[in-house]
Amino acid sequence: MTIPARLVEVLRSAKAVAVLTGAGISAESGVPTFRDAQTGLWAKYQPTELATPEAFRRDPQLVWDWYDWRRKTIAKVRPNAGHLALTRMERQLTTQGAQFTLITQNVDSLHQLAATHNVVELHGNLYRVKCFAEDRPIEFWEAGEVTPPRCPECGGPLRPAVVWFGEALPSDAFNHALQAAAQCEVFFSIGTSSIVEPAASLPRLALEYEAVVVEINPEETPLTASAAYILRGRAGEILPELVKEVWG
Numbered sequence: 001m002t003i004p005a006r007l008v009e010v011l012r013s014a015k016a017v018a019v020l021t022g023a024g025i026s027a028e029s030g031v032p033t034f035r036d037a038q039t040g041l042w043a044k045y046q047p048t049e050l051a052t053p054e055a056f057r058r059d060p061q062l063v064w065d066w067y068d069w070r071r072k073t074i075a076k077v078r079p080n081a082g083h084l085a086l087t088r089m090e091r092q093l094t095t096q097g098a099q100f101t102l103i104t105q106n107v108d109s110l111h112q113l114a115a116t117h118n119v120v121e122l123h124g125n126l127y128r129v130k131c132f133a134e135d136r137p138i139e140f141w142e143a144g145e146v147t148p149p150r151c152p153e154c155g156g157p158l159r160p161a162v163v164w165f166g167e168a169l170p171s172d173a174f175n176h177a178l179q180a181a182a183q184c185e186v187f188f189s190i191g192t193s194s195i196v197e198p199a200a201s202l203p204r205l206a207l208e209y210e211a212v213v214v215e216i217n218p219e220e221t222p223l224t225a226s227a228a229y230i231l232r233g234r235a236g237e238i239l240p241e242l243v244k245e246v247w248g
Contacts, residue, residue, distance in 0.1 A: 001238060003245040007229050010186060010212055011246045016099040018184035019086060020177075020202055024191025024217065025235045026106050029077045042066060051164045056132060060157045064148035067160045071126055079114035082190070082235030085243045087116045092247045101180035105192060105199050107162050120176050122169050122199055124162035132159040169198065181205040190216045190235050194223040203227075 011017070023033040045066070049055060056063045090100040102119050104111055107126040111119045129149075130137045133156035141149050141158060148157045163169055177199075181187060187206035194200045194215075203213050203223050215227040216238050224230055231238045 001231065001233060001241060003231075003242050004229055007212070007214065007242075008246050011093075012096075014093065014098050014185045016101075016180075016184040017089070017093055017186045017188070018101045018103060018177075018180040018202075018206065018211075019089075019188040019190060020192060020199065021086075021102065021104045021106060021111070021190045021235075022192025022196075022199075023106065025080070025082045026077075026108055026110055027191070028082060028234055028236045029080045029110060031074055031077055031106075031108055031110070042069065048165060051162075052166055053132075053164055054166075056157075056159055056164075060132075060159075061147045064157075064159070067126065067162075074108045074126065077108075077110070079110045080236045082239045083110050083114035083116070085235075085239035086111065087114045088243050088247075089239075090116055090118065092243070099180075099183075101176070101184070103177045103180060103199075103202065105196065120173050120180070122163070122173055122177060124160070124170065126160060126162060128161035129158045130161040132157045137161060174198065177202055178205065181211075182209050184209075184211050187211045187213045188216065189213065189221075189223055189227070190239070192217070192221075194221040 027033050050063050050066050086102060093100045100118055102111055102116050104119060104121055105123050107123050109125060109127055128137065129141065131151040131154060133154055138151060138158060141152055143149055151158055181202040182205055184206060187203055189203045207213055207226055213227045214229045215223055216231045216235050218233055
């Protein structure tokens with residue numbers, strides 16, 4: 001693929017860049033997308049039947065065990081060339097005095113494993129927990145014999161610190177993302193369907209503030225018609241080429 005010369009120029013002089021990543025970039029590492037068909041014991045369940053507060057109240061052990069299975073599945077995968085290219089992009093932009101913000105809808109920590117520093121997690125993190133009763137993060141807890149484990153403060157059940165259906169995004173994370181989208185000169189939408197709200201509103205906000213919006217995706221999305229540049233393909237193939245073209 002030929003990287004547009006104007007995009008190269010814009011990135012070389014940019015003072016603020018924001019990136020939004022979705023399930024597509026993690027799928028390239030082998031992470032099953034959330035709505036993929038489930039396997040084994042979980043084949044009879046739909047994710048939408050398990051990823052809700054109501055499901056946890058009804059059967060907390062079932063939901064905890066499903067997320068434990070997801071954690072063990074994802075723990076086997078590693079960042080791909082797309083993740084690593086974004087880490088290099090962050091390093092290069094920081095070196096030239098620019099601000100870089102990576103906003104992700106993914107909960108798998110692959111961006112952090114790739115050593116990207118400024119990561120905003122819109123949907124939480126699969127490897128963290130919080131108290132279901134008091135909705136506050138818990139850093140230190142013991143597995144014990146009870147499933148799910150209990151909050152060391154109130155004794156209530158712990159739950160994965162991810163956003164479930166019907167729940168709002170963490171306000172701090174979303175406000176950070178809104179600020180990055182409004183202030184950036186270049187906004188990348190990578191491997192995301194541009195359908196799930198409110199994340200899908202971020203590139204639209206960037207457009208309102210006249211940012212250059214770049215879509216990297218194998219398929220067309222609702223954002224495609226509005227993007228200044230459309231790089232059609234996989235992030236793991238396009239991003240390394242883009243970074244090399246811009247920074248050598």
